[in-house]
Amino acid sequence: MSRTKPAEERRADLLAAGQALFVAKGISATTLEDITNRAGVSKGLFYQYFRSKDDLVFALQEQFSDRFAERIRDATGGHTDWVAKLDACVQASFDCYRDLHDLHEVLFRHGGADHDHDPVHAGLALAIWELLEAGVAAGAYQVDDPETTAVLFYVTMHAFDSNVHGQRPPSDDRLLRATRSLFRRGAGVAEVIVAPDS
Amino acid sequence: MSRTKPAEERRADLLAAGQALFVAKGISATTLEDITNRAGVSKGLFYQYFRSKDDLVFALQEQFSDRFAERIRDATGGHTDWVAKLDACVQASFDCYRDLHDLHEVLFRHGGADHDHDPVHAGLALAIWELLEAGVAAGAYQVDDPETTAVLFYVTMHAFDSNVHGQRPPSDDRLLRATRSLFRRGAGVAEVIVAPDS
Amino acid sequence: MSRTKPAEERRADLLAAGQALFVAKGISATTLEDITNRAGVSKGLFYQYFRSKDDLVFALQEQFSDRFAERIRDATGGHTDWVAKLDACVQASFDCYRDLHDLHEVLFRHGGADHDHDPVHAGLALAIWELLEAGVAAGAYQVDDPETTAVLFYVTMHAFDSNVHGQRPPSDDRLLRATRSLFRRGAGVAEVIVAPDS
Amino acid sequence: MSRTKPAEERRADLLAAGQALFVAKGISATTLEDITNRAGVSKGLFYQYFRSKDDLVFALQEQFSDRFAERIRDATGGHTDWVAKLDACVQASFDCYRDLHDLHEVLFRHGGADHDHDPVHAGLALAIWELLEAGVAAGAYQVDDPETTAVLFYVTMHAFDSNVHGQRPPSDDRLLRATRSLFRRGAGVAEVIVAPDS
């Protein structure tokens, strides 16, 4: 029975172990030993895959950006209706935030991280901006300042961060419905009347 | 000539030094030596004011909550018009976020911080909720789910965090105007037509 | 009873501990713990005086150069007779080598040490060269190439390195007498006839 | 097509790689990975040829002694004139030192190396001693203490170590001529007058 694994898999194990622990305990509270124990690997092997602990953080940042971009890209196509586009945007953002927001905070607030080059803010806000501009151009949306509104929409999605709510967080469903409603109003599209209990 | 200072002042120096360094470099990247150097004080003296480094973090959390609550309280009175109340809320939140958001992230994401008891989320979201409920009861606002909408409004204010924007951040004025507009629409109040340059 | 010591003394303790251990076991076979144990000090304190193990090596190199130069300087004055000058040179060199040669090898062969800037070679060879030139100018010595001969004299003194001899090393006295004789002949001065047993 | 090589060649590759790296960086600064990389071989294969890193050092010491002895032996015969013998000795020693001195220092100063059994010192000093004794017995040399003088001659040859000189090293020719002259004088033989350019 072999202890060896393909390099890609080992690297993935270490990335996964690091990510989980960093989110759970913070980066500097996580020791190399924590990581290698969780990955089921000796301390020495870590250094075959990463130059240092900081190198692991950097690799995680890259991985994060890649995954995030992919998600957003996939959510775009497939809708022609302008209201549906808005709703799809909400849903995709919801999924992203649920999965990735904590990780994002942990990774990009670390050390001397350069917030100005955070690829996530730029990426998502840009996507929303383009959507609003297109909708306005098509006469479907009515927004005075699409660029700034896009940023507002973007930050609104911090509501999907589960840490943001108090002791009685709203259900995901309520959250999504309220957000869809807010975005539609913010985009100036006629609201579909929805019965409160539907 | 003595280097002694009143205890309150010394304590304040240390709190200020800790806060500045924690925001700049993160809590665990900041050493006690950093803090005492910045405060112009010996390492030993630190322990006359705080039981440990963690104790300093805790003191900073308390200080934060106190200051935040104070700000919000001050912003409440003074308006009878429901739209003006909404606008005042935006302005007060803007000021708070500008000053305190980074600090909040650093302090309350630290270590085993108990997110459920973060006093800030609760405080601000509650204030907005109460405002919306009151406005709805008064027939001035039209909101299906005031509680959840309050949370959405609260998180929207992350836009005031200056780190959230890309390379071409909107001016504060644009930001405030867009937010006021969004909040009014979200509250379902008739939008006052505002000339772009007013 | 105090554990604290003046900084200079502590630094000297660490330098002395490092020097003794480096000579005895080699630099890389000596651990920080060896050094701090010998100096009767905790591991952490080492880093208040030296940035790293390499920094200690560097400090020892500097100390070495200083002490060596001092010794040679002191040995110069005090003789007017040209043969006596030569003999004094031999004696001073003997003392230096006995005390410092091993240390020199250990320190200056370490890592990427820059042999071209080894201050010891330069210093001692230069002193001998000046002596030979002066003696030749005074008509006391007869040497075709004083500069090169100085280097030869200098390296001859490696004989004082006790490691250089086989299983039956000559007595110090024999060594000194033979070296004096060789230097006199090399300088072309009339040899004083010495009875073998004197 | 196989990567296999005759065992002797592989062993030689590893010895050569080790020797080069040990001289360049020192023994303990050289990792097994350095060695196997330079030899173009896997880490595992190293242990088919050497029991350990120390075993490689030991093998290199043996190889060194063998080569050195061979050189000296070859240089001995072929001269009947006593002055020519002395000159041949100088030349052979020159060649040896040029090639092997650094290596010697690195190998024999390592770890718990037993300086008393260094075969090189013994070998060369012995050869010179025998030469001097023979010359004295033949009435050709005049030396009071041939044994000690032999050691002095031996250490004089450290001048051939290129690291020993300052920034303006003498040419090899000057060095050899000066050494020949010194040895002749030290042996008490009438100096042959040599024109500077001959």
Added chain:
DNA sequence: GATGAATGAGTTTTCATTCAT
């Protein structure tokens, strides 16, 4: 009150050596 030298447990990092393939 105030200092900063001293501590030592805890962390990161290195590398000779093993072993399944």
Added chain:
DNA sequence: TATGAATGAAAACTCATTCAT
């Protein structure tokens, strides 16, 4: 033969905390 992933003991280095002055 040959490989290189994997190991783990040992080394370097950090820093919150203590304590004699």
